[in-house]
Amino acid sequence: MSSSGVSLARGLAVERAVEPLIAWRAWALTGRRDGTGLLLRPVAGRSRPWKPLEASEAACKAARFHVAPNIDCTCGLHGAHSPEILRKAKTPAVLGRVALWGRVIEHEHGYRAQFAYPQRLRLVCQFCFWHWGMVSFSPEVVGWFPHGELVPLCSAHLELAARYGMTPRRSLPADEIDQRLRDTYAVDPLAI
Amino acid sequence: MDIGRPQRIIEIEPVSLPVPGPAEPSFPATPDPFIEPAAPDVRPEPAEPAPSEPTPVEPAAPGG
Numbered sequence: 079m080s081s082s083g084v085s086l087a088r089g090l091a092v093e094r095a096v097e098p099l100i101a102w103r104a105w106a107l108t109g110r111r112d113g114t115g116l117l118l119r120p121v122a123g124r125s126r127p128w129k130p131l132e133a134s135e136a137a138c139k140a141a142r143f144h145v146a147p148n149i150d151c152t153c154g155l156h157g158a159h160s161p162e163i164l165r166k167a168k169t170p171a172v173l174g175r176v177a178l179w180g181r182v183i184e185h186e187h188g189y190r191a192q193f194a195y196p197q198r199l200r201l202v203c204q205f206c207f208w209h210w211g212m213v214s215f216s217p218e219v220v221g222w223f224p225h226g227e228l229v230p231l232c233s234a235h236l237e238l239a240a241r242y243g244m245t246p247r248r249s250l251p252a253d254e255i256d257q258r259l260r261d262t263y264a265v266d267p268l269a270i
Numbered sequence: 271m272d273i274g275r276p277q278r279i280i281e282i283e284p285v286s287l288p289v290p291g292p293a294e295p296s297f298p299a300t301p302d303p304f305i306e307p308a309a310p311d312v313r314p315e316p317a318e319p320a321p322s323e324p325t326p327v328e329p330a331a332p333g334g
Contacts, residue, residue, distance in 0.1 A: 095282045133289050149276060156271060167271055177288035181281055186274025195289045264290035 090149070098177040100197065101157025101189050104170035107201075107259070108226040113250045116228070116262050118196065121167045130262045133193045135180075147183050147190035154183065154190030161212055163187055170207060171230055172259065173215075174199040174268050200268035201230040201256045205238070212270060220255045221246025228255070 105118040105128070117127040128134045136146035138153035147154025157176050158164055164173065180192030206215035217230030221239075223246055230252055231239060239245070260267060 090276060090278050092279045092281060095280055096285050098282055098284050098288050099280070131290060131292060133287065149279070156273065158271070158273065163271060163273070179282040179284050179288070181279065183279055184277045186277060188271075188273035190273070195287075197288065 098179040099157070099182060099184075099189060099191070100175055101159065101178055102161045102164055103157050103174055103176040103194075103196070104164040104167040104202075105172040105174070105196075106169060107171040107220075107228040107230075109222070109228050109255075110226065111222055111248055113220070113222075113228075113255050113258065115226075116255070116259050118172060118199075118259075118263070121170055128194075128196070131264060133195050136190075136192050136194075145181070145192075147181060147192060149183060152190070154192065155194040156188060156190055157194070158188040160187070165208055165211055169229070170202055170204050171228060172199055173202045173207070174265075196263055196265050198266050198268040199260055199263065200270065201252055201259070203230055203232040203235055205235040206232055217252040219246075219249040220252050222248040222250060230255070 104121055106121050107116065108119055108127070109116040117129075119127045123139075126134075126137070134155055136154045138144060138146040138148065138151055140151060140153065141148070144151065144153075155176075155178065157178050161173065164170060174196050175198040176194050176196050178189050178191035178194050182189050182191045201217050201220065202215040203217040206217075216232065218233050219231055219236055221229045221231055221236070223229060228250075229246065236246075236249070256267075
């Protein structure tokens with residue numbers, strides 16, 4: 079990578095590279111009642127799924143006339159330097175490593191990119207991940223909720239969720255959904 | 271998710287896209303048709319034409 083210019087917007091250096099950057103990312107997960115039709119979705123603003131075997135391309139809803147990611151906006155496909163920051167993500171169902179390329183803006187704790195595709199994926203119990211981070215978050219079931227939302231849960235948090243009225247319409251085996259998700263996106267498991 | 275302030279811009283044009291292609295079946299969908307080995311080319315040599323026997327010429331009838 080070599081320095082080749084200066085951004086007019088903020089005086090940031092513009093560099094060029096040929097290897098995609100790899101970052102951490104969390105997704106929400108949707109699917110059919112039987113656990114098929116799995117789709118990764120952003121944890122915030124779930125309207126645009128990440129399609130299997132296709133590069134995701136950033137788009138900005140806030141501004142119609144700039145290309146995402148824009149230096150003066152928050153648009154772009156986000157990735158984090160460390161998985162720790164993802165513990166604050168809203169209801170993560172899948173944790174993984176993602177390749178980023180095209181126009182990429184590097185921030186203090188992560189990136190905003192023009193194009194992205196997952197490289198490694200794993201289901202997470204969101205409550206375990208919130209509490210203990212990367213130490214332990216293996217879910218045992220995947221709960222199917224209205225609107226096709228799939229929520230992986232460990233047995234302890236499944237019971238706790240039910241006590242608070244968060245009872246899934248159907249429970250699917252997590253290991254099968256985990257494998258099906260990786261097959262759908264043709265990626266490797268996230269080893270932790 | 272707050273990722274802090276922007277630090278630099280990187281323009282990345284990967285040599286090969288990090289997107290897997292469609293899965294290919296590990297075995298052919300239809301078996302290869304069995305092809306019999308070609309028989310050795312043993313065409314019979316064209317037979318030599320038998321030497322034609324001279325047509326007997328009838329002797330002309332005497333007189334007329």
